[in-house]
Each structure stands twice: as structure tokens, then as C-alpha cells.
Amino acid sequence: MTTPETSAKPCPQCGKPAVTEFRPFCSARCKKVDLGKWFNESYVIPGDENVPANDENDD
Numbered sequence: 032m033t034t035p036e037t038s039a040k041p042c043p044q045c046g047k048p049a050v051t052e053f054r055p056f057c058s059a060r061c062k063k064v065d066l067g068k069w070f071n072e073s074y075v076i077p078g079d080e081n082v083p084a085n086d087e088n089d090d
């Protein structure tokens with residue numbers, strides 16, 4: 032009610048007030064960092080090592 036223009040949530044990356052242009056982040060930098068983090072997390076997909084490779088291990 033007192034700050035209608037800054038009703039945005041704080042930047043999830045650093046906690047600073049988010050900027051409309053980079054919502055929900057405060058800057059392009061934080062946005063990039065967050066996206067990169069998500070990219071890295073989603074890049075490591077668990078389950079790829081679950082491939083049975085014991086074909087020649089017929090001891």
C-alpha cells in the first residue's frame with residue numbers, strides 16, 4: 032500500500048529488490064546466474080549411469 036511500484040518480490044539470487052525488467056531478479060547478472068544454475072542442475076540427469084554394461088563380465 033505504501034510502495035505500489037516496488038511490490039515485486041526480492042531477487043531470489045541476492046535478495047535485492049527485483050527490477051521489473053529482470054523480474055524476478057534484480058539485474059541481468061542475477062538472472063544469468065540463476066539460469067546457469069538451473070542449467071547445470073538439469074544438465075546432470077541421474078539415471079544415465081544405470082545402464083547395465085556387464086556384457087563381457089561373464090565370469
Ligand SMILES: [Zn+2]
Nearest residue numbers: 042045057061
Ligand atoms: Zn539479484
